[in-house]
Amino acid sequence: MRPLLRRSLTLAATGAITAGTLAATAAAAGAEGLSSPAPQRPAGQAVFVQTNSLAGNAIDVFAANRDGQLSLRQVVATGGLGGQAAGAGTDHLASQDSLVYDSSHQLLFAVNAGSDTLSVLSTQSHEVRLLQVVDSGGAFPVSVAVQGSLVYVLNAGGAGSVSGFRIVGDELVALPGSTRSLGLTNATPPLFLTAPGEVGFSPNGSELVVTTKGSTNSLDVFGVNRLGYLSVAPTVSDTGGNVPFAFVSTPNGKLVVAEAGASALQSFSFGPDGTLTSLSTSVSDEQAALCWIAAAGRYYYVANAGSADVSVYTVTPGGTPVLLDGTGLPTATSPGPIDLAASENGRFLYVESGSSGTVNEFRVDPDGSLANLGTVAGLGTGIEGIATS
DSSP states (O other): OOOOOEEOOOOBTOSOOOHHHHHHHHHHHTOSSOSSOOOOOOSSOEEEEEOOOTTOOEEEEEEEOTTSOEEEEEEEEOSSOOOOOBTOSSOSSOOSOSEEEETTTTEEEEEETTTTEEEEEEOSSSSOEEEEEEEOSSSSEEEEEEETTEEEEEEOSTTOEEEEEEEETTEEEEOTTOOEEOOOOOOSSOBTTTSOOEEEEOTTSSEEEEEOTTTTOEEEEEEBOTTSOBOSSOEEEEOSSSOEEEEEEOTTSOEEEEETTTTEEEEEEEOGGGOEEEOSOOEEOSSSOEEEEEEETTEEEEEETTTTEEEEEEEOTTSOEEEGGGTOOOEEOSSSEEEEEEOTTSSEEEEEETTTTEEEEEEEOTTSOEEEEEEEOOSOTTOOOEEEO
8 A cells, every 4th residue: 555645735616616517506606707616614514515527526515504405615626536437427436425524523535536545625614625635545446434533445446445544633544454355356447337336334333344236246344353454354245136336324233235236225234253134125116226325314215326316215123124105205306316415414315416417405304205495507427426514
């Protein structure tokens, strides 16, 4: 693993803003001739969207008003380059959690797949600031996981790997010898169907989970010791060819996995030595290309890229996914919905589309149904990664 690349100067409001972004956001922001929004941290809820531009990655920082609607406040360059997986049209990184907000440290972590780096940005002051850019420890980083002061990044290129870091102050310090290979056979950039999709910790932090999508159709589970190092090899659980893409954990520690091949959810429980036990059959929402999942309170929302909508599930205490109202109440979005994120209080849901360069804004009603609040447009094709604070 190469050493830390550099500590960078703040690059507030210097990211590339497309003409479409300006046109779409000037009215909402109440500004004319907007060319470089004044650095200003939004009061209250913030939503962060990663541009993933091949010419220079950046983070669009939005303020959310009390009604959940967004207005652009700042654009911050990440100091790296976006990327595009081979064959990817809608979802350029073919992953979940490429942009992650860590509330305990008030830090944003953003992958730069085109330059094999990871950026660290602070949200602690009145502006979002770039603090650091580090080597990701592999090729084509696509996903980040945070647990306490421990950070692992998933590299999707070639054999695939995960590499660890420790948060020290407001910086990342690489864990020497922490990189573990996934043993895959992808190229760099990888094919979007076979690239690993997400890395994440189990609720108690004792396991690190990786989805391999079509490469091996498995969930790879590494043990995590008290020093933050992983087991030499993962415990591998086959998912039956259903292309596991992304996942979230339930409050009682179950793992709920989005399966792109079956357009379904399936749940698992953790056992000794990283073994996973299936708790349900795959429950399809009868839509197309269910790949991404986000929890909002007791509801679990999934983005269906192929049918341009979002469906909703609940999960029983025993771990069985259940379509809300028997249908999942599919709600239309912009074409090609991908990553999605809920507000911290669970009242709003934001869904981004990489093919149309939009973010759909929804209110989450008490019965789990979604009310359309509007759309932020003109963000540029290829956006990937969304997080809330």
